[in-house]
Amino acid sequence: MNLKQKNRAGPPHTLTRNTPKTHPSAQLSPAPAGISVAWWQVMAAVQEQPLPVAGIARAMGITRQSVQRVADLLVAEGMCEYRPNPAHKRAKLVAITAAGEAAIRRIDPQHAVMARRLADALGPAAFAETVAVLTRLSAALDTIIAADESAS
Template sequence: MNRTGDLLSEAALTVYRLNGQFLGVGDMLARPVGMTVAWWQVLSAVLDEPMSVAGVARLRGLTRQGVQRVADLLVEQGLAEYEPNPAHRRAKLLRPTAKGVAAIERIGPDLEAVADQVADELGPDGLERVIEALKRLSTALDRVTRE
């Protein structure tokens, strides 16, 4: 493999490891409030505005079927509810209930504590630079894979 192939492979392996680390931290933060990382991921997507299951899947880079299973569990647990979608009769919109918003809010202080520790490790503006680099990589992969 050439150098750029090695670099892309190393980037992918690093992101896979990072994904596992984020899932572990997310589980640590979500479990005390009776949630899972998957529940948190889907519920947080609809905090600002209701969204279809397909919309959540696109936003989070997940399968529609996986999001549908999680959304149904969130509704079953009283953390979210479906509402009619004026743009599409069959694709209902998912929105959090007051109980769902409260659960996400209970995660907030612990998330902020972890974020502060990570930011301290990375130094001033370090986390912002990491995010920018990851977004650039994601955009590049989108462009390359669409062609």
Template sequence: MSEQDRLDEEDAYDYQDHAHRERDRPDGPGDRRRRPTSAQELLSGTARSVFRLNGQFLAVSEELARPSGLAADWWQVLGAVLHEPLPVAGIARSTGLIPRDVRRIAELLVEKSLAAYEPDPAHSRAELLRPTGEGLTAIRRTGPGHAELAARLTAELGEEGLAETVRLLERLSTALDAIGPRP
């Protein structure tokens, strides 16, 4: 084995060990891990946690959506229009998806008769997406799994803990909207 191969292998082990420590580290009062000391470290830690949380939500969403015949991203787009029809741009803003992906998913939902377009009275060239009866039925089929996960999460965090988590995530999202994407 060459010296470079050996170093690459050591780096891979170091990375895996670091990832393992990050994943399994405790967060309790006896936690002795080094605390972030700068705003940049705090931002990085927040981003890692949110990226991991996003992956966890995508995985659980796929499982919850499966009985309804939906994919997680279909469920996400349909969920955005449950209370009122929205244009693609509005769905993108409310879900964090990019408009091109929303358009692709919306077209699939329309093709599968889970959603339909209707004219947007505010904009003559825009259309609003709304769920069809079949789409609403599919969403309702996610209900039992969704309720069971909500109950388990509430048991783990407590009702106030879960509510506080929602408030903090919304606060973070609002702050990011306020400061914009400038580097």
């Protein structure tokens, strides 16, 4: 497991990954990197592989138009780039650039600190239980979204 995978894997990431959705104070976490939460989420969605805007929107559970607006801003700022999509001529792929990766690297240490603070505040048993519940919640949401996509 490389450092990038280690920083994004496991219980601390599970807990802090869900924080922007659950606590307003987490909205500040990407600010020192010079990006908004929305920018951070879109860049994180394409860190592993480039995706079309519609694919990012489905994964995030938001509208394609919202992702398109953020993607256009990220491209304008040099944090992401559009690439040709071999599967679809008009739906370009959004790919993170070196500048986008650097911005995310500036956020990762803050996440690790917050995860440690949360773990300390909750204690080992409550922290493990919280991570387990958030993991199940995330899996349940993925299942519901997949079922909705299959039905439409």
